[in-house]
Amino acid sequence: MYTLYIANKTYSSWSLRPWALMRALNIPFQEKVVNFEAPSNWASFRQFNPAGKVPCLHDGETIVWDSLGITEFLADRHPGVWPSExxxxxxxxxxxxxxxxxxxxxxxxxxxxxxxxxxxxxxxxxxxxxxxxxxxxxxxxxxxxxxxxxxxxxxxxxxxxxxxxxxxxxxxxxxxxxxxxxxxxxxxxxxxxxxxxxEALNESWSEVSHEEAAKAAGRLIDDLRKK
CATH class of the missing domain: 1.20.1050.10 (Glutathione S-transferase Yfyf (Class Pi); Chain A, domain 2)
Incomplete structure (x- = not known):
């Protein structure tokens, strides 16, 4: 079975792409969430991806990184990743x-x-x-x-x-x-x-720099996360 390494669902836009695609196409995988860290994710993410980023897909000994690379890897192995026409x-x-x-x-x-x-x-x-x-x-x-x-x-x-x-x-x-x-x-x-x-709303962990970056965009109206 594939293993998909992702970061926190609250913030990780790049992780969402292969995760949503595999869920939508019913491609089985084991999910491993590795929290973002301040000031750098490099050391923790390098444990599963030589590029030090998420997402990363493991297929046995094969390591596939970058959301576009993962998508094309899956397209070679599973129908329906791209439109047929x-x-x-x-x-x-x-x-x-x-x-x-x-x-x-x-x-x-x-x-x-x-x-x-x-x-x-x-x-x-x-x-x-x-x-x-x-x-x-x-x-x-x-x-x-x-x-x-x-x-x-x-x-x-x-x-x-x-x-x-x-x-x-x-x-x-x-x-x-x-x-x-x-x-x-x-x-x-x-x-x-x-x-x-x-699952993002139920996450109990948050990271200060991601929180500050979002709040810097404008005026906070609500926080819907589980308190």
Whole structure:
């Protein structure tokens, strides 16, 4: 069985991607959560990943790191990771690559935090630009391939890649167009997303720098975590 190393569900956007994908496709794996540490995760994460990061997948002696690398590894071994239709597959891979390397303004200003609700009084222009591109991209996929998922009628890797954005939109109340907003609500009803959210809310451990980074984005409205 695979072993998937991840960090705390409250914060770890990169870990969410392969975790949600494997849950959605019913690919069995053993989950190992390794807490973020201040000031550096390097020593603890290096115990299972030479790159010192999460996520990391172990398949026996084989070590697969980076969420995109894990996705392609799984695609070689399991059906359904990417859409089966060529045009949808090409679009999904390009959109996933754009997410993997882009949207730095959104990432920087609005780090993933599942438990908090924060209001941003004045959204920075760079974040607005990223959100406009996300709305455009999601609308394109939904229109081209019929929804309700980004590349068709089932959850695939492209939905997993944008799952952290779903939580960012929810946490910070970020504006997207109507079609993208409906997709957000649809994703929040999916079993893997609900499971991740509930387990994040039940985490008893927190890390100061992640907490401060999220709260720096705006005005704290609520903390939904188990007290």
């Amino acid at each position: 060529d045009k949808a597959k090409i679009w999904a891979r390009c959109a996933a690559a754009e997410m993997h390397s882009g949207f730095s303004n959104l990432r920087g200003v609005c780090p993933m935090h599942v438990g908090l609700r924060i209001h941003i009084d004045a959204i920075p222009e760079g974040v607005k630009s990223d959100l406009a591109r996300i709305s455009e991209l999601w609308s394109e996929g939904l229109d081209k391939f019929g929804g309700p998922f980004l590349a068709g009628d089932r959850f695939t890797a492209i939905d997993a890649f944008f799952a952290p954005v779903i939580f960012r939109i929810q946490t910070y109340g970020l504006p997207v167009n109507a079609k993208a907003g409906a997709y957000v609500q649809h994703m929040l009803q999916q079993a893997p997303i609900q499971q991740w959210q509930q």
